[in-house]
Amino acid sequence: MEDVDSIFINTINRSSRCDGKSDTEKYNGDDERSSRYPFVKALSMSGGDGDNSYSTNSLLQKRVIRKVKPVLVKNTKGMMKNLNFPNYIKVADLGCATGQNTFLTMSEIVNTITVLCQQCNQKPPEIDCCLNDLPYNDFNTTFKFIAFFNKIVKSKGLCFVSGVSGSFYSRLFPSKSLHFVHSSYSLHWLSKVPKGLEKDTSCVYITASSPPSTYKAYLTQFQSDFTTFLKMRSEEMVWNGRMVLTFIGRETIDDPLHRDCCHFWTLLSTSLRDLVSEGLVSASKVGSFNMPFYDPSKEEAIEMIRKEGSFEINDLEIHGFDLGQSNNYGEDYKLHSQKSKAGEKEAKCIRAVSESLLVAHFGVDIIDTLFNKFAYHVSQHTSCTNKTTVSLVVSLIRK
């Protein structure tokens, strides 16, 4: 054991202590360094099941999964029929995050398969459900829901759950092993902050006033990441396997730079500027922070899928994006208290998906204040109607 053993220990000792804290310390060392450091390593939905956790604040993501159900069911059935009812199916949920949402998806897939098998007089397959997310994702909290999932699926044949920790911009599974891939509200996260961004102390993402070079840098990173994602999956998936991908996108009319005034990152930028003006954060600290995020247009996504070439587009739908305060903005939110509640809800939701990144860069002290500001700014925009943010739902077949 000495050789491998000592290599292992030496590798660990050479690196920083792997408890997550060291990364945070690095980010907060100095602006120059943190701007270069690939802080996307800190990307993870907030763990545990407390008030500010992702598990507690992922109703939006749950509603998205519900809305995508018909696409999921249709493609699960199509996959089973195209593959001629195999006796073993491996399904992956990429970017499963923490909490119960991933099991809603898995339950729906398992249910669809077993009902279809009954209808077609086929023996139900054994199903491997693989839940993937980044290394700092709170898998412990997710795993605690397995018992509930097992209760639901126990009458439906043998199901197995595993957690796969790693970036979906790398290989995660053996060659030709996956039959079905699902990913909801994850692919808008980039593998890193784009290179070549101009330092902008007023905004953490593209806004209507960003220079074209900012848009270009983000688009280039998205193109590279999305192509890598498709390539990795093309290696992992069986022929005629299927993917259903849901991610945040935008509707463009003419101007690719256009983002609506109440885009969540725009409002987060406004909130950070408030903290700068109050002396709680330095402008340069804001300038060196950029969201590793991109919301492509339908055309940008289609172009990359065609260029990469491994997948055929089966469906592409555009769903409305609604952080869930109401389906009836402007009417329900006339009252101050209602607007305020809407702001708080959106703040909880955005906090759960971005707190780890923000803490890594700005430290933990400003977070409560930041999201109080954020909630306020959201409440000022409840009547906006010119929203460009949408959900893109793409289903693909491995050629």
Next chain:
Amino acid sequence: MEDVDSIFINTINRSSRCDGKSDTEKYNGDDERSSRYPFVKALSMSGGDGDNSYSTNSLLQKRVIRKVKPVLVKNTKGMMKNLNFPNYIKVADLGCATGQNTFLTMSEIVNTITVLCQQCNQKPPEIDCCLNDLPYNDFNTTFKFIAFFNKIVKSKGLCFVSGVSGSFYSRLFPSKSLHFVHSSYSLHWLSKVPKGLEKDTSCVYITASSPPSTYKAYLTQFQSDFTTFLKMRSEEMVWNGRMVLTFIGRETIDDPLHRDCCHFWTLLSTSLRDLVSEGLVSASKVGSFNMPFYDPSKEEAIEMIRKEGSFEINDLEIHGFDLGQSNNYGEDYKLHSQKSKAGEKEAKCIRAVSESLLVAHFGVDIIDTLFNKFAYHVSQHTSCTNKTTVSLVVSLIRK
């Protein structure tokens, strides 16, 4: 989504909140109830990487892995040759616990396979490394070591790591999917406390003074659990797949009841009795606590393997058991300070593997005091030579 979705939510709502706390509360409700409650659900090695964590206090388990290396290497090679160098290998480490030890084993297996492939001019396979433990195991801490593992194995072809949360006394993997199974220092944990134990307020496990019915109850539970383990694996493993199992056993001369005076559970019982006499714990609380543990003799293990019938015994070795304070008891530990240090080390080790069970039953307040007592009692036994505890190392081939 409504049907599956609502079933899922209802299932969760009917059950207790799944944050682990509810279980602990149940255990501590009253003696009668906690004695019936299957508190083995609380079984998990201590999480995190702090001073009392399993990750920090598993040097004993690491030494055991090192000592078993020749058996591991021999059987990995044998498996590859018998299976005629498949292009895909799925390996499972059952009871992987938390921390880096599981990656030492996986690194050794991967290294052995790739070196053998080079020697035999074969293409190295893609390797799936599946890490299993119970649902309350701290997988988050284990997953943080994946980056180090990937660095080591990246030159050796494609390796994939996944976490599988569940009891190895149930099915964990699809049929005929596993090529190699490893389990180190886990199989001595039973699936539950045996039924029919007489209430014994003086001891948490079999001692020299236990009635024969106690021994019988433990043996029966071990026989049932070990048979289940073998049956589940026989369904999951490919023909000619191999298992290397290491677990705590005992050497028996004539009397099956015989346990040495410094068996760790005997010393833990002594420590609990100290707390009873100091009024910190009630005698009935101790009486309703029993370790879900069994250390079989070589003969008892062999009998079960033969009866179950799916596996051929390839090797069976008996290794000395040493909690690691010294290989030279009696000489090195004459000094009070050395004895005391030995006690503290053993206390840390035993605390890391039993704290979750003890907290679930006795609450968290007594733990520090309990293990101070335990350390003291260990220090009084450093010169004992009549030890019966051993490690059993069994390698099996799927018939």
